[in-house]
Amino acid sequence: MRTRTPAIRARAAEVLDRLPQDADWVQDFCMPYTVHVIADLLGVPDTDHDTITRWDTLLTSLATGAELTAETVTAYLDFTQEFTEYFRDRAAHLADHPDGSLLSHLIQEGDNLTDHERIQFLLILFPAGSTTTVILLTHIAMRLAAQPDVIAELRADPAARPDFIEECLVERSPSANVFRTTTRDVVLQNTPIPAGAHLLLLVAAANQDIPDRSAHLAFGHGVHRCLGAQLARTEARAALDELLARYGHIALRADPSSLPVRPHLLIPAYERLPIRLERPS
Template identity: 35%
Template sequence: MSTLAEFLDWLEEARTHGPVHHDAGQGVWQVVGHPEVSEILADPGTYSSDMSEIMPVQDDFTTFQQGNFVRMDPPRHRKLRGIVSQAFTPRVVAGLEPRIAEVTTELLDAVDGHDRIDLIEALAYPLPIIVIAELLGIPTADRGIFRRWADVLFDQTAIDPEDSILEAGQKSMARVAPTIREMNSYLLDYIRSRRAHPGDDLTTRLTTAEVDGERLDDQQIIGFVGLLLLAGHITTTATLGNTIVGLDENPDAFAEVRADPGLLPATIEESIRFRTPFPRLARLTTRPARLGDTDLPAGAILQLWVTAANRDPRIFTDPNSFDIHRKPNPHLSFGHGIHFCLGAPLARLEAKIALRLLMQRYDDIALTPDAPPEFRNPFIMVSVNKLPLSVRPSNSAVLPTTAHPSRPQPSSTRA
């Protein structure tokens, strides 16, 4: 399953079996309907995010999972998420706008004069990794290392959709364990250095944070920092690439957005729906449950296909069309309920600023026919690895200067 079209065909075939149905081959219940996925995400008491009891024990993953609140249920999830949530409120994130614009301009300046650029290399990857690394206090010069980690974790090609979910999980774990081990070691060294030499950054604040009156130890902080570092950039990278691909496929929409940049937020939301970066989630029933017309036993493994939910014809008119005027647009790409993506405000802001400045900079932006995009495996992540573009600089755009008299410091992330 190497292309998005093949992946979508597979999901549509699954939909013919009903919005919730048992898949004996994979040993899971497939959930492809929007109302059903929403109901699951809104009920963490019945549908647990903690899959540890069904996955094999592996030391490197166990270390990383200690602070990974995405895989936790209340009340621990609430306590751990609360430690960092105030650093990502919409108000606090809005204060990062000057820095995001500055980094975007610097990155575009670096390819000034080129009539071809790779959007991922030039902008879509470095922008969000620089922003999140600065918030965490991690050296941005190491972003090549972080990209290698992300490529291993989110660019697995040897995925067979007919494998059982447990078999697939075991294969994946074996494949990425060395990268997880390297990441844990790097982050542990950095956390220890921050504890010894505090700075004005989020990692330092994690070393002094308390849960139920107890400080987090260094091993627990690894999962925190790793999750924020990876999730804090990969979604924006995917969104920027996916949005340009979507607009290139729909030139009338591209012309509309150019004429009215006020359409950018709605365009970004439609891009996130149409090409859902993270196509699936997993949950485990804690008790017998009835979902729609289906009875589920306790201990059932559920595979939630967010991509399919975002194209549910019961919710979205003409779901397979890219419509920048879609309203409402209740996509589930950032999740729903207590696990709604903490970094959604930051990802949205980064995408809006980057796309606005990109369109100001260039009169023409188009995919290059002789060098097509390189996509990730959509079964793992719907994203572009390489996106060569032909560009023609604007002669009329007034571009922001890279010189900012007052550059926001990481402390601006405090609520």
């Protein structure tokens, strides 16, 4: 991930430089930034990024509770065909012209993956790698707006920025809840739970009770630990660094309680976050 950090930071700078003073942090920064990073990771040419953004918007909508209608089903079927054809063509190109992208690595090293499995992996990667990071970046902006003194502290002490990001992860886990199935009988706080029980684990609540906050569960744990955790941290740090390099104050232009939240059991998220960005005096 260290080798990709300069490119990720350059993407953050590029999107931030396009922002007006009054912007929608979610729509104008978080979504295009995270989509660009995922597209870069897969080696997608810049000329195709608008297509990737359109796909990501559709996937995010379906994954977070879009109404299931004949139109949405048709849109999804059309998308999957277009998506599959695009990445099969990209895979064929990369098979003969490998590069440093994740897709190239999957082709060159993922001998055990079938073509279908590779496409299914990519279908999961887009919303998983974009939506959850958008949630983290949104909370970072809300924290900075709610605590103006923190901006000055972080601008003065870059070494404090990783801990700030971890605090934000604890306060607002990108995945609020997860489903799990027990593999054996267990007793938890005097409550018997049989093997094979289907559980909804409240990650966001659990993080508030962990004595050692460095051991938080925002990215899961053990075999269920998120493979993209380091990428999310790198994206957050790059965005924070570039944001602090440009601005000395962030203000919300709306009461958060009045803003629409996309309903979802696992990954509820703000659909927009109107902010004002002010240069340091």
